[in-house]
Every structure is written in structure tokens, then in C-alpha cells.
Amino acid sequence: MNAETMNVIQMKRSRIKELWEQELGGFKTETSAMTPHMYNELNREFLDLLMNHVSLGDISEDGTLERFFDKVLRANMPLEYITQGLQTYRRIILEVVLEEDLNKDVAIEIYREVDYWMDPILNKVVTNSSRLWERTVSIQKSALLELSAPLIPVFQHISVMPLIGTIDTERAKLIMENLLEGVIQYRSQVVLIDITGVPVVDTMVAHHIIQAADAVRLLGSTCILVGIRPEIAQTIVSLGIDLSLFPTRSTLQKGMEQALDITNQQIVKEK
Known part of the structure; x- marks a missing residue:
């Protein structure tokens, strides 16, 4: 992202946090045993990670996001939580940036830039979750086979x-x-x-x-x-x-x- 867009996002951090909590606070799942407090803490961690990646201006290669996504999936949270969180973050960034007085060409460039920045993250989420799912299924299948025919x-x-x-x-x-x-x-x-x-x-x-x-x-x-x-x-x-x-x-x-x-x-x- 260019410096101007990143500065706007950092200045609007409180606004982004407010909109984020409103959006993700309504996400309900029956598959996880998380308490409301644990869920709120998870949302805060999610937002902090995304904001830190914005400050870096690109996708960090330190594996922080990947480890967070793995932790979310292992906590029995659905993949929908991650994808919805990322799409919500994309939409909120565009909303707060476009609240500024920008001309049409700049607004279009920001849309393209946000998409260019977010799409690789979404691709990584899908890839990592698929690998985790395949690994889990393979382990479970092996365990079931071992127990399925005892003498x-x-x-x-x-x-x-x-x-x-x-x-x-x-x-x-x-x-x-x-x-x-x-x-x-x-x-x-x-x-x-x-x-x-x-x-x-x-x-x-x-x-x-x-x-x-x-x-x-x-x-x-x-x-x-x-x-x-x-x-x-x-x-x-x-x-x-x-x-x-x-x-x-x-x-x-x-x-x-x-x-x-x-x-x-x-x-x-x-x-």
C-alpha cells in the first residue's frame, strides 16, 4: 500500500476497531466451545495481526498470520470465521479510506491496492486450511483403520x-x-x-x-x-x-x- 493509504488506516484505527467489533460480534457458531470473553479476545488478536500487516505494507513472511489461522481452526472455529473476518476487514478499510475527500482516480487505485493486498492472504488461508483438513482426515482415517479390525x-x-x-x-x-x-x-x-x-x-x-x-x-x-x-x-x-x-x-x-x-x-x- 502507498504511504497515504497506510497513514489514513493508522489514523482511523479506532474507527476500524469499532466497525470490526460490530461486524464480528454478530458472528455465531455452534462448533466452538469458546466463551464470549475468549471470542472477543480472538477478535482483538485477529484485528491486531491485520493492522500490523498493514503497517508493514505487505504480507509478512514470518508466519504469524498462518499460525493464527491454524490456531483458529484447531479451536474448532469454522473457516467461515476467518474468511468473513478478512472480507469484513477489506470492506471496513475501504469504507474508512473513502470517507476522506478523494477524487475518483485515487478511489479506484485504493480499491485495486486493497484487493492486491488482501487476495494473497485469502489464498494462503484456503491453502493452509485445506492442508490442515487433509492432514487431519489422514490421521483420523489411519486411527480408525487401526481400531476397526481388532482380534x-x-x-x-x-x-x-x-x-x-x-x-x-x-x-x-x-x-x-x-x-x-x-x-x-x-x-x-x-x-x-x-x-x-x-x-x-x-x-x-x-x-x-x-x-x-x-x-x-x-x-x-x-x-x-x-x-x-x-x-x-x-x-x-x-x-x-x-x-x-x-x-x-x-x-x-x-x-x-x-x-x-x-x-x-x-x-x-x-x-
């Missing part, structure tokens, strides 16, 4: 793998890896795959389950498929899927009873 030992030589949600190719690969590693680690003679929480069993899902059962059998263990609801059984039959190669049971309890028989174990009630 749980419940009795000696008996383990259970509860499956919940949709099974795609990537998850099926993880299921297979966890299943085979768990069978060896826990020395499981019987593995119960519980599909009670799987909403849809189509040809692809059934194929992955059959592959898992075959792999378990190659290790010398028995795989029992449990949690087959009536609608799932009907789907399996209508698709012509052959599950005759390994035992199936309607509930985990019935599957556990068979697993105890296979391993020559029984549960005895104490008198």
Missing part, C-alpha cells in the same frame, strides 16, 4: 474379531493382516468373525470374508462366521454366495458355544 482373545485358543461398518478393499486388507497375525500371536484354534455391525453384505464383502476364512484354515485354525441377521442371510442366498466351507451361526453366543466344543472347553458355574 480379541476371549478364551484359551478362542478369539473374536468384531466387524463394524462398511468393508472396502483397503479395510479388507487390514482385516486379513490383523486376523493372520492375531491367530499366530494368540495361538487361536478358533476365530469368530462377528458381522453383526456390518450393514450390508454384498458379493465383494462376502468374497473378502471367504478369503479371510480360507487363510485362517491354512494356518490350521477354524473360522466361524457369526452375527448373520435374517436380511443378511436372504441377501447371501439371493446372490448365490457359497458359505458352506466354514461354519456359520446367527449370534455370537451360539458361535462361542461351538468354539468351546471344538476346543474341548466348557464353562462351569460355581455352586
Whole structure:
């Protein structure tokens, strides 16, 4: 920005602050647990950073704004808060500058200059927020995958793998890896795959389950498929899927009873 425009902005700082607080004070969000005091402090910090960048006459390369934007997003504030704040600041600057007695050519030049100054900041916000979102989604996806297919030992030589949600190719690969590693680690003679929480069993899902059962059998263990609801059984039959190669049971309890028989174990009630 030219020196004249920057001087006007600095002289009108109080006016800018007043208009800023009016505009941003009405911004409401249900996604953040911030108190009104915390929100007001955030607004003040936001305005101070923007005013400091005006005094520098350009976008600072020290990363201050980027760190602030990251902090805002990590506080669960929506991206709209940042974009609305920047657009509000752009509009307020133009308002206070054009309150001065300026000719048409100067006013047009100021509009262009403010746009030239603000657009790179907006671009950085979008870029940084996209990267943060992608990184967060990637971390969450990895964490969910790690927890989505555990093999749980419940009795000696008996383990259970509860499956919940949709099974795609990537998850099926993880299921297979966890299943085979768990069978060896826990020395499981019987593995119960519980599909009670799987909403849809189509040809692809059934194929992955059959592959898992075959792999378990190659290790010398028995795989029992449990949690087959009536609608799932009907789907399996209508698709012509052959599950005759390994035992199936309607509930985990019935599957556990068979697993105890296979391993020559029984549960005895104490008198």
C-alpha cells in the first residue's frame, strides 16, 4: 500500500476497531466451545495481526498470520470465521479510506491496492486450511483403520474379531493382516468373525470374508462366521454366495458355544 493509504488506516484505527467489533460480534457458531470473553479476545488478536500487516505494507513472511489461522481452526472455529473476518476487514478499510475527500482516480487505485493486498492472504488461508483438513482426515482415517479390525482373545485358543461398518478393499486388507497375525500371536484354534455391525453384505464383502476364512484354515485354525441377521442371510442366498466351507451361526453366543466344543472347553458355574 502507498504511504497515504497506510497513514489514513493508522489514523482511523479506532474507527476500524469499532466497525470490526460490530461486524464480528454478530458472528455465531455452534462448533466452538469458546466463551464470549475468549471470542472477543480472538477478535482483538485477529484485528491486531491485520493492522500490523498493514503497517508493514505487505504480507509478512514470518508466519504469524498462518499460525493464527491454524490456531483458529484447531479451536474448532469454522473457516467461515476467518474468511468473513478478512472480507469484513477489506470492506471496513475501504469504507474508512473513502470517507476522506478523494477524487475518483485515487478511489479506484485504493480499491485495486486493497484487493492486491488482501487476495494473497485469502489464498494462503484456503491453502493452509485445506492442508490442515487433509492432514487431519489422514490421521483420523489411519486411527480408525487401526481400531476397526481388532482380534480379541476371549478364551484359551478362542478369539473374536468384531466387524463394524462398511468393508472396502483397503479395510479388507487390514482385516486379513490383523486376523493372520492375531491367530499366530494368540495361538487361536478358533476365530469368530462377528458381522453383526456390518450393514450390508454384498458379493465383494462376502468374497473378502471367504478369503479371510480360507487363510485362517491354512494356518490350521477354524473360522466361524457369526452375527448373520435374517436380511443378511436372504441377501447371501439371493446372490448365490457359497458359505458352506466354514461354519456359520446367527449370534455370537451360539458361535462361542461351538468354539468351546471344538476346543474341548466348557464353562462351569460355581455352586
